[in-house]
Amino acid sequence: MISVDHLTKRYGAFTALDDVSFEARPGRVTGFLGPNGAGKTTAMRVIAGLTPAGGGSATVLGRPYATLPNPGRHVGLLLDASAQHAGRTGREVLTLAAVLTGVDRRRVDEMVDLVGLTSKEANRRVRNYSLGMRQRLGIAHALLADPEVLVLDEPANGLDPAGIRWMRDLLRGFASRGGTVLLSSHLLNEIERVADDIVVIGNGRVVAQGTTEELLAGSGTVVRSTDDATLRRALEVAAVGVSPVATGGLLVEADPEAVGRVALRAGVVLRELRSGDERGLEEMFLDLTATSAREGVAA
Structure with missing residues (x-):
């Protein structure tokens, strides 16, 4: 469970998050949508304990992320696939994460196989990875400790159609086993297919939320x-x-x-x-965010 309650965040005169409240529940995939600069990434960074909130709260499994015992065992994060150490191999990245979180190292090979990286690719330096390979490695890292919660920011970037289909099935399987998924993506057709619930944010405020069926009922x-x-x-x-x-x-x-x-x-x-x-999700999204889109601004 992820609970965001009246969350605010300001950078000087700029309000990135303005009284944002929503929940991502166990057994469900929650799509988190908004145009560039809407506040999605800021909200996810606050949830992950990387950015302090200005007001309100964000909790994971009933507690702030930073106060969870060994949080990497409970929450899988993928906020920036390019943030992995470029000089390490993919296998080294996962092995180090296993050591730091106390996970059996045998999980490394299991995750390499799960995300479809070959043995040769796993032993290649991350600096030589394509974006799609970095995303697969990031997903493997997020799943390494068999967490209860996944927080994923644009995990499908760089994946080919087969990879996107694989990721969709992976997330649906994770949720069906009782896991909580918070998923941000610009691929609206994929969100429509995989998400049980949707939260739409614009100019730092929630402009719509509900089940996918409710929001698309029209x-x-x-x-x-x-x-x-x-x-x-x-x-x-x-x-x-x-x-x-x-x-x-x-x-x-x-x-x-x-x-x-x-x-x-x-x-x-x-x-x-x-x-x-x-009407599909794309039309609904564009209608809801038509006055709040800020092209070229970081989210």
Whole structure:
């Protein structure tokens, strides 16, 4: 279990986290989403005890990370795959971690096999690893002590499609055995497939959270036309609730037939007309974060 309660963090006049609260529960994968600069990485660093909170609290298994006895045995972290010692081999990285956490060294070979690194790759210097290989090594490091909790920041970066599928199955298996997973990723399609719960953050604040099913349930009708401005005015005249969709078009609080009739009367040609239930995570994410995206700012 991960519990974040009214968490705040400021850097001078800049507020990175503003009253953030959410939970990641055992037996479930929680997707943690937000545009660049939203505060995801800051929140995960506070959870991992690497950055002090300005206010509020973040606990793992009921305690702050730093107060856990031998925390590496309980929590697996992957926050930056490039942070591994470049001069060591992959096997040396894992062996040193096993020694420091008191894990049986036989786990090293088990993890090398689990993440799909060959014996030759495991004995190669990390400086010669591709990004995908570093990610696999980072996942092996996170799983080495058979932890109860995983905190992973963009673990799929650099993985090929087969690697992404492997990671998805790995995380689902970990959760099915009662583990807690907090997963940050820009691969929204993968989050939609693997996450049981989703937390969306923008400008340092939680803008939506709930089960994946709840957040994607949607309502109303999504419509795109040759003249959305005219269609929107016609819908408003008909006293129908309407709002713009970040990816283009309109989200209308009416069924598709009613929207089609309004468009017909207004003489507007429709390009797309479908139930809001069919909206995917990408559209929901863009709508929720349209005013909070800060391209090029560190998260």
